Amino acid sequence: MVLFLGTKSYFYSSPVLCKSIASNSNHNHAAHSLDAVYIKRAADIADSSAGFTSPHPNFGCVIATPSGTVAGEGYLYAQGTKAAEVLAVEAAGGFSKGSTAYLNMEPGDCHGDHSAVSALVQAGIKRVVVGIRHPLQHLHGNAIRSLRGQGLQVDVVGEDLKSKIMEEARKSCLLVNAPLIHRATSRVPFSVIKYAMTLDGKIATSSGHAAWISSKESRNRVFELRGRSDAIIVGGNTVRKDNPRLTARHGGGHTPIRIVMTQTFNLPEEANLWDISDVSTIVVTQRGARRSLQKLLASKGVEVVEFDILNPREVMEYFHDRGYLSILWECGGTLAASAISSGVIHKVFAFVAPKIIGGKNAPSPVGELGMVEMSQALDLIDVCFEQVGPDMLISGFLQPVPDLVPVIPSEDETFAIDPSITPYDSKIIFFYKTWDPYGAFSNFSPHPIQMPDGSGSYVTWSSAHKFVGVNEPVAKDCVEKIKSAKSPEEAARMGRSMQKQRSDLVRSDWEGLKIDVMYRALKCKFSIYPHLQSMLLTTAGSVLVEASPHDLFWGGGREGEGLNYLGRLLMLIRSEFLGECSSPSESTCTAL
Numbered sequence: 001m002v003l004f005l006g007t008k009s010y011f012y013s014s015p016v017l018c019k020s021i022a023s024n025s026n027h028n029h030a031a032h033s034l035d036a037v038y039i040k041r042a043a044d045i046a047d048s049s050a051g052f053t054s055p056h057p058n059f060g061c062v063i064a065t066p067s068g069t070v071a072g073e074g075y076l077y078a079q080g081t082k083a084a085e086v087l088a089v090e091a092a093g094g095f096s097k098g099s100t101a102y103l104n105m106e107p108g109d110c111h112g113d114h115s116a117v118s119a120l121v122q123a124g125i126k127r128v129v130v131g132i133r134h135p136l137q138h139l140h141g142n143a144i145r146s147l148r149g150q151g152l153q154v155d156v157v158g159e160d161l162k163s164k165i166m167e168e169a170r171k172s173c174l175l176v177n178a179p180l181i182h183r184a185t186s187r188v189p190f191s192v193i194k195y196a197m198t199l200d201g202k203i204a205t206s207s208g209h210a211a212w213i214s215s216k217e218s219r220n221r222v223f224e225l226r227g228r229s230d231a232i233i234v235g236g237n238t239v240r241k242d243n244p245r246l247t248a249r250h251g252g253g254h255t256p257i258r259i260v261m262t263q264t265f266n267l268p269e270e271a272n273l274w275d276i277s278d279v280s281t282i283v284v285t286q287r288g289a290r291r292s293l294q295k296l297l298a299s300k301g302v303e304v305v306e307f308d309i310l311n312p313r314e315v316m317e318y319f320h321d322r323g324y325l326s327i328l329w330e331c332g333g334t335l336a337a338s339a340i341s342s343g344v345i346h347k348v349f350a351f352v353a354p355k356i357i358g359g360k361n362a363p364s365p366v367g368e369l370g371m372v373e374m375s376q377a378l379d380l381i382d383v384c385f386e387q388v389g390p391d392m393l394i395s396g397f398l399q400p401v402p403d404l405v406p407v408i409p410s411e412d413e414t415f416a417i418d419p420s421i422t423p424y425d426s427k428i429i430f431f432y433k434t435w436d437p438y439g440a441f442s443n444f445s446p447h448p449i450q451m452p453d454g455s456g457s458y459v460t461w462s463s464a465h466k467f468v469g470v471n472e473p474v475a476k477d478c479v480e481k482i483k484s485a486k487s488p489e490e491a492a493r494m495g496r497s498m499q500k501q502r503s504d505l506v507r508s509d510w511e512g513l514k515i516d517v518m519y520r521a522l523k524c525k526f527s528i529y530p531h532l533q534s535m536l537l538t539t540a541g542s543v544l545v546e547a548s549p550h551d552l553f554w555g556g557g558r559e560g561e562g563l564n565y566l567g568r569l570l571m572l573i574r575s576e577f578l579g580e581c582s583s584p585s586e587s588t589c590t591a592l
């Protein structure tokens with residue numbers, strides 16, 4: 001764990017202890033470290049306006065002179081205000097000439113406004129470092145192309161600048177605009193669930209009283225979280241029990257709208273949420289529920305939206321279509337469970353107060369999820385711990401922030417990989433667990449192979465390849481252990497754990513090699529097990545996607561954010577079999 005410094009953000013807050021974001025490693029790429037620092041700084045300042053404006057793209061720009069000193073900074077305050085780049089160039093004045101501009105995100109330059117690009121060009125900026133490309137398809141790459149076209153050197157993190165520290169810097173850029181990125185890659189807004197619970201895991205007493213569990217400091221923090229959201233949502237029971245206001249009382253700025261989700265419409269006629277003088281309220285309900293009360297609330301100015309099927313996913317898709325980027329769920333455990341199991345929650349903020357209230361029937365933050373074993377628990381990613389007043393705030397992601405690299409191949413791309421797929425008419429076959437109908441496509445299927453490892457010896461599991469040829473006794477020992485692993489899972493686990501403990505033992509050319517090793521292993525597997533080859537051939541015309549929610553390189557991710565290299569290779573091999581191409585791996589590998 002490491003202290004994550006100097007960041008003021010909705011998504012990770014300072015000072016915090018974060019479980020897996022940063023590393024203590026020596027920075028091998030010294031040349032990158034300054035770039036990384038300034039890209040992170042650009043992400044930090046981009047966040048400055050959040051909470052005071054509706055969640056919109058957050059842009060920050062830092063201008064550093066050739067000697068590495070900051071000459072100017074700027075961030076976009078709101079849509080339509082001066083671009084971050086313009087402000088930074090103005091602040092840097094004459095020092096801009098020959099300097100480097102660091103941008104957390106490629107400028108949008110939408111609606112014909114090219115002010116960001118023009119400002120950088122006219123100021124004589126020599127080099128631009130871009131944290132992430134613009135996530136919206138129609139803007140993706142435009143500004144970068146334009147800057148390059150006008151002679152500036154543009155380095156995009158993750159493309160032109162690759163290293164561990166650059167990867168961390170890039171992550172800051174992804175996080176600061178997570179809601180926008182979600183909008184570009186998903187059909188639901190970015191959703192955060194926040195709750196306050198006692199040390200014994202209760203969000204209210206058995207009678208339903210909850211004011212207050214968390215401290216004043218924590219509640220002030222919630223006001224800030226509200227200000228960073230487009231809407232706050234609660235269930236009908238929270239309205240009945242708490243009569244909440246759900247306003248962002250953080251000293252001005254953006255005020256989110258309030259949403260109530262009720263099936264029965266069994267709501268009070270008088271409630272704080274029906275006072276829409278400062279901010280509006282939308283009640284979403286089941287079609288036909290208590291029309292007379294609907295009319296009464298409508299007469300007070302409350303908007304009522306009826307759904308044929310009222311569930312969190314339908315509701316989130318509806319608000320996504322209405323343009324909402326980010327939603328804060330402040331409901332009780334009943335609705336929370338429903339939202340989590342619908343897969344619409346991306347981040348959790350849990351305020352834990354050092355209090356014990358007890359109560360067998362006192363509610364907890366998340367109701368029934370139907371899980372029976374701890375192995376089913378949802379693991380949070382990038383967990384942060386922060387003390388807020390007397391409370392502990394624990395936050396983390398339930399789903400990774402999507403990467404921006406296009407994912408499951410586009411129709412054109414797929415056609416190029418495998419011409420048997422007709423664009424516009426392709427079916428997607430997902431596989432993941434070995435017991436799925438196409439589970440044999442998984443690398444964990446029980447079909448061992450013997451494949452040459454490049455050093456004259458044979459290995460069963462491709463995981464061993466990443467340590468092959470490394471002249472270190474531990475690496476050699478690891479290769480031997482992986483070779484004798486009982487199952488592919490065990491081999492993969494050993495490989496992962498060794499890589500985690502001793503990343504220096506992974507062969508230096510592994511990144512460039514792993515796709516080829518996987519290709520050869522798959523070609524071998526599907527060559528020597530005829531029934532697997534037949535199964536692969538029966539999928540001709542379909543897109544194959546490994547539905548791994550965790551592995552964003554080999555798998556397709558939960559929401560299609562993964563690169564799906566396993567699926568791509570299988571499609572390639574399928575088309576080779578269909579075209580009766582042969583490959584050397586067929587003759588050099590065997591079944592066990």
Ligand SMILES: NC(=O)C1=CN([C@@H]2O[C@H](COP(=O)(O)OP(=O)(O)OC[C@H]3O[C@@H](n4cnc5c(N)ncnc54)[C@H](OP(=O)(O)O)[C@@H]3O)[C@@H](O)[C@H]2O)C=CC1
Pocket residue numbers: 194195196197202203204207208209210213234235236237238239241242261262263264265266267310311312330331332333334335336338363
């Ligand atoms: N400490 C904390 O952070 C918080 C504590 N609380 C406390 O929690 C208690 C209320 O918890 P809880 O009853 O779980 O309240 P919820 O906020 O989860 O409300 C549940 C209600 O949501 C509505 N709903 C609509 N659609 C769905 C759906 N698909 N799935 C589930 N619910 C749906 C229903 O309303 P309807 O019945 O109207 O149809 C349901 O009864 C109160 O005592 C409150 O004080 C609440 C929020 C935060």
Ligand SMILES: Nc1c(N[C@@H]2O[C@H](COP(=O)(O)O)[C@@H](O)[C@H]2O)[nH]c(=O)[nH]c1=O
Pocket residue numbers: 195196210211212213214218219222234238242243244245246247330331351
């Ligand atoms: N009890 C509890 C919370 N409860 C949440 O806050 C809502 C009340 O908001 P408002 O009326 O705007 O002050 C309430 O309905 C519930 O959603 N929040 C917290 O941060 N800490 C707490 O201890």
